[in-house]
Amino acid sequence: MSSSSTPALSVLDLVPVRTGQTTPQAIAASMLLAKKADDLGYRRYWFAEHHNMKAVASTTPPVLIAAATAHTSRIRLGSGGVMLPNHAPLIVGEQFAALEAIAPGRIDLGLGRAPGSDPVITQLLRRSGTTSEAQQFPDHVRDIQELMSPEGATVRFTSGGTYAVTATPAATSSPTVWLLGSSDFSAQLAAQMGLPYVFANHFAGEGLERAMALYRQGYQPSERHPAPESFVTANIVVAPTEDEAFERALPQMRQFARLRTNKPMRPIETIDEAKAAASDALEDSFIEQMRRRWFIGTPTSVAQRLREFAEKNEVAEIMVSSGDGAYADEPLDEPTGRAQTLELLADAM
Template sequence: MSIPLSILDLAPIAPGQTARESFASSVALAQTAERSGYKRVWYAEHHNMKTIASSATSVLIGYVAAHTSTIRLGSGGVMLPNHSPLTIAEQFGTLGTLFPDRIDLGLGRAPGSDQNTMRALRRDPMSAESFPQDVLELQAFLRGESIIPGVEAVPRARNIVPLYILGSSLFGAQLAARLGLPYAFASHFAPDALHDAVDAYRSGFRASAQLTHPHVIAGVNVVAASDHDDAVEQAASARRTRVRGMLSRGPATPEYSDEQIDAFLTTPQGRQLAAMTTYSAVGTPSEVSDYLHDFAAHARADELILAHQSLDLDGRLRSVELTAQAMTAAGASVSA
């Protein structure tokens, strides 16, 4: 089976690390992915999270693009209700002009934050309701076919920046199908509706100028290491850090020890958070490769986007390399 591989870089700020160091790590990750044959690297818009550095998503994409040569880079995604379509069209028109044929624009409708942060963003609580109309307005700006008389997005990339709809429910799947756009399902943290969403997308897909056949991208967590036990321990450390970040938003929250996090994970709420990463490939390269092949078939995915979870940059880069090598050795293509 041949399955293209891509990467979702969560731009983590590890304990004791600065945001600037996180950006350097993102460059190293993209350069390693480029050498290893991955198709694309995406960054997600998150706000008010001490452990994630990708809040200014388009700025980070441009920085990494300037330090790479061929790999596609994009948003996975921009939370469109936080912005005007014109603003995003201008940002990605700029990126597409600077880095032709290398920029993707993945769109989501979640806030990427909590309720207080939504207010700080000046986001209208009802703005998600206009997401389909905003996608069409943005698409028109990118094509130079503005639906608002007298208004155009400048600069506009010569080749249209492709759109992707991101989601974790049937809403995004149905919208992507209706608009004839690729659909990326966030199964790396929201696994429950994967099969229903993919079924809805594939059954309802209508061909468009961008896409003639459905294209499903499914997210999966990965920790690959030469030693199985090492991979398991890296995954456990990443899980603690992720949960700690979710519990520690805002300036006045306490610091939780590993023991406190492990105890929390035994509670009903903690088990619910742990279940978010149901789809995770952890182990040796061959174990990871076997899992990814099975998952791709299970999810009916045309492409996998991998969230390499190792906290340590060296471990993350090694996971990127080992996974690509194992998949290639197993007869898969990471760049088809």
């Protein structure tokens, strides 16, 4: 790090799937990227949870985290995040207690209250088949914390008596729980519960400054977190030249634009496909907006913007959501562009 004001760097991975790429190849590429981030000194590496998407293979964060433990030795591994309404708190607690036992002191449990998919998949995932579980989110977060602790949780019956429940028989430590969100609700809840908070800036269009202010101003210290802890995500593409950086960002930006304009989703285009695609005025306008918000460019220019961004928002860490696309002739089982972004950014910061 070049100075005390330079933010630490982390990675958010959706395990992107591009044209012609298989799920095994996409996961193999992400495992190589996790190792690269570990070697480069990145602070943490998180996997997202999305379902039934042609361009995203990150459906089960706990499985991917477990796989990544075999490819890394130092970096923190976690979820960005587990979409809690989709899962029973006990299952989440058991999964992450086991991960903590596999990699003690290296596991983060990022929790979100969004479904992470469309209504049909949401219906298939949820136990009750309703959306009401999002309203139970605060209680479920508390339940998971208790279940993962060495002491475990206690079920109290209305008829009298208790029942002890633990996520794992003999825990010696527990994962760090983070609340994720892009709204006032998540920021305020994290503050009330004395938990670390992550603002999902990589897809939120606005609200960052307000959410961070609400979190810091309302923070109630907890035993494990006496002071507020937070960072933000950002879409970042770094290349040796501005032209290459924009080319590598183009497929992912086109994917976002298709999502915003309700067009059918497909695997992420190669750079060659994206450059050859016919112009669409509405999509082009969304891409131009994203180009202004994303951090796209050479190492020096992006590093400077990130330092200013971190200082403005009073965060000491930035989580890189790498939007790099791939040229058609690049290996399908390697994260060529994404690895380049991590390498160049680490050197420049």
